Amino acid sequence: MTKNNYSRMEMLNMYITFSFDTLIALVALFLSIASAIYAWHFNLFRVSVTSIEVKKEREHVMISFSVSNISTRALTIKDITLEHDGHRILDNGFSPEEYDIEKNRNKRQFWDESHPLYTDGPLPVPQMRWNPYDLSPAYDPSSVSSPFKRSVELVPFHAEEFSYYVDALPQTINVTCNHRIHRLSKTISIPTKLD
Structure with missing residues (x-):
C-alpha cells in the first residue's frame, strides 16, 4: 500500500465518539443557528x-x-x-364641499327669490332673513x-x-x-x- 491509500483508509476508519463535550458542542451549534435565524426573522421589514x-x-x-x-x-x-x-x-x-356648494347654488337662488328683502305694502319694510343655503355644511373629516x-x-x-x-x-x-x-x-x- 502506498502512503496515499493508507491515509484514505485511516479517514474511512475514523469513529465519532459521543461524549459530554460533543453533546455540548452540538447543542451550542443548534442554538447559534436558531438564534441567527431568529435575529434575521426579527429584523425583517x-x-x-x-x-x-x-x-x-x-x-x-x-x-x-x-x-x-x-x-x-x-x-x-x-x-x-x-x-x-x-x-x-x-x-x-x-370634493364633497365643492359638490355641496354647486348643488346648493340653485337652491340658494330660489330661496332668495322667494324671500324678498322688503315686505310688500305701502312702506317697504326690511325683513330679517337668513338663507339656510348660505352656510357651509359641516363635514366629517373622513369624507375628504x-x-x-x-x-x-x-x-x-x-x-x-x-x-x-x-x-x-x-x-x-x-x-x-x-x-x-x-x-x-x-x-x-x-x-x-x-x-
Whole structure:
C-alpha cells in the first residue's frame, strides 16, 4: 500500500465518539443557528394593509385603508398605487364641499327669490332673513380624500391612513418602501377582494 491509500483508509476508519463535550458542542451549534435565524426573522421589514373600507359619499365611491409598519424598525413608504385590471387608478378629485356648494347654488337662488328683502305694502319694510343655503355644511373629516402624495416615515407599529375617491374599485393595493418588505422586493401587492 502506498502512503496515499493508507491515509484514505485511516479517514474511512475514523469513529465519532459521543461524549459530554460533543453533546455540548452540538447543542451550542443548534442554538447559534436558531438564534441567527431568529435575529434575521426579527429584523425583517414588514408592512400590512388593514381596515379596507368602501363607502358611498354623495353618489361617489370612496375607498379608505391603513398601511401599518409591523416591523421593529422605522421605514419610509415611497409610493402607493391602486390597480384594476393592470391599470393604475388615481383619485378622481371629488370634493364633497365643492359638490355641496354647486348643488346648493340653485337652491340658494330660489330661496332668495322667494324671500324678498322688503315686505310688500305701502312702506317697504326690511325683513330679517337668513338663507339656510348660505352656510357651509359641516363635514366629517373622513369624507375628504387623502391620497398618497409624498413619502411617509412610519415608526415601528404605527399606521397611516389613506383614502381615494375612485371610479372603479381596485383589485390590488401596491405599497413601495425604502427597504425590502416582500422577499427580495421593496414592493408588496395586496389583493383587496372587493369585487
